[in-house]
Amino acid sequence: LQTDSFEEFYNYVESKSNYENQYVLPKNNRDLFETSDATIHVLGSYDFIIVGGGSAGSVLASRLSEIKKWKILLLEAGGDETAFSDIPGYGPNLRSMNWGYSTIPQKTCCLGMQNQQCDYTRGKVLGGSSGTNALVYARGSYADFDGWQALGNSGWSYQDVLPYFKKSEHIDISGYDVGYHGVGGPLHVNYTVPQSIIADTFIEACRQKGLEEVDYNGRNQMGVSKIQFNINFNKRVSASRALIDPIKGSRKNLNIKLNTLVVKILVKDTVAYGVEYIEAGKRYIVKAKKEVLLSAGSINSPQLLLLSGLGPKAELSKLGIRVKNNLPAVGKHLKDHPFYINLFFRTNLTAMNPTLRENLHRYLMGEAPLTRYNGLELIAFINTTNHTQSPPDIEYILTPPPLNLPPHIYNTNDDYSHVFQGYNTTTDFTTGVILLKPKSEGSVSLRTNSMLEFPLIDVRYFSDPEGRDIETMYQGIKYFLSFTETPAFKKINATLISTHPGCEELKKNPVDRDYWYCAIRHATSTAYHPVGTTRMGNSLQNSVVNNECIVHNMKKLRVVDAGVLPDIVRGHTNAVTNMIAEKISDVIKTHYGGK
């Protein structure tokens, strides 16, 4: 959108918002998949073919195309971002940029969702999930990366990865922990202004519980903070806005194809030599002289590997897929952050609930609420055993009033939708509770042997046999409930008002364990952080790629995206994905003499 007219901008946003709200999510890939004829057109070759232009793919395309002599092809299933998707506040509405996934019906979680299936939004747009995500910049704990190294992944300790976090960052805020942040990198990091009516009270309540205000991406993660967002002034900073926009058109060696669905990685004798894709109803084959770089995300990368015959032998054979390489761990070890979504408090405060017109005026001045995804404002990291002892096991994330609760966001069933509709948007606030280091593992597998169908996503939150995950989540909720005893929360009369259909009869006292276990299993969704489905490691049995992201027992094939995390980080997953892609870009440049 190119306009200086406020009225035109207003009309544009209103019509886009209506369009997105009515958009019916796809149930399969038919829109991209159907071909007019079966002829396969064989094209020439590129040095590198990157599959997926999301967080990792955008970094790879930008960094590798710095080497002028290398020809790079980037294939992305989605289209381009828009002025509407640039507005952080509309992130949850971007249905037309969503693959449309949900989990398969769950037994241990998602019980308050329609058909016991949690929503599983993934970005289908240039920029990938960074084009639709919540923009929270949270790298994780030093202990995560030292843990990766201890698992045998040499080169991935905190000391090793910190320079790459810094390389990918441009910090715009003041008062940050010098030495831990980068200046001049592509990803802008900012606070949002002005603060909400509840921010000071929330920070004060944290202080009264012994939690200090910190820079959680600095030396000490433990405590409370304003969220550091990937925004620049008022706009979303997705990976493609940060890394592709500045070079679009000017790098003749980078060819970007949008609305293009890769359906197979072509493999001969354990060497990846190209990919097959569909574009505008036609099938093509294109070859890679150096490497195929799979960056289709932690759901679609394993899906493509499996469809290409790279995966667990028995599973593939059952679906009639010819096994090219028996890789037992493809699609296994899915880890994600369970996100408990139903902790709502009523206060004696009343926030203004501005009109769209007022909010858009504010947005153009760089002011909240539309500069915040769904209103998110503050973040706190705690440890349920010793509240300020690093590393954390629970994250709190505050959404202040005025609340904006898009009806479709969590796929809640009628009972739970009714509960959510009962919250008062101007007086109530909610604190999301995120389990940071789950033990439970799920999987991604194939429904059929065709890219036409969505993969099966089985998250299995709270399924660890020792029950450690649900107990930690319970302790996290219980600790936050004790905040109502702080003078700060008493002053605003913060009172828990959440109910949990299907669990109420279990409630003997406010912190009854059976009640909260039931509540957690009903009202936990995803923080949208799937990792581990193509994880890094040394064992063929338990991992898919080595410490340089090369697929085990394969040549010319790497996976570079959130799927390769050896274990989930105690943060969010966009920063770490950018860091990995920055590091692997350097590995590739060193290997092929491009430095």
Ligand SMILES: Cc1cc2nc3c(=O)[nH]c(=O)nc-3n(C[C@H](O)[C@H](O)[C@H](O)COP(=O)(O)OP(=O)(O)OC[C@H]3O[C@@H](n4cnc5c(N)ncnc54)[C@H](O)[C@@H]3O)c2cc1C
């Ligand atoms: C709703 C939501 C909120 C989130 N909030 C946050 C947050 O606040 N902070 C944070 O740090 N992280 C957040 N995340 C997670 C973060 O965005 C992801 O971890 C990160 O973007 C993953 O990057 P990736 O490169 O692995 O995959 P993606 O960015 O998802 O990129 C994969 C790309 O590959 C394309 N693709 C897939 N299959 C094919 C195919 N067959 N052919 C061609 N192209 C294909 C996709 O369309 C997509 O563009 C959120 C995610 C979501 C969905």
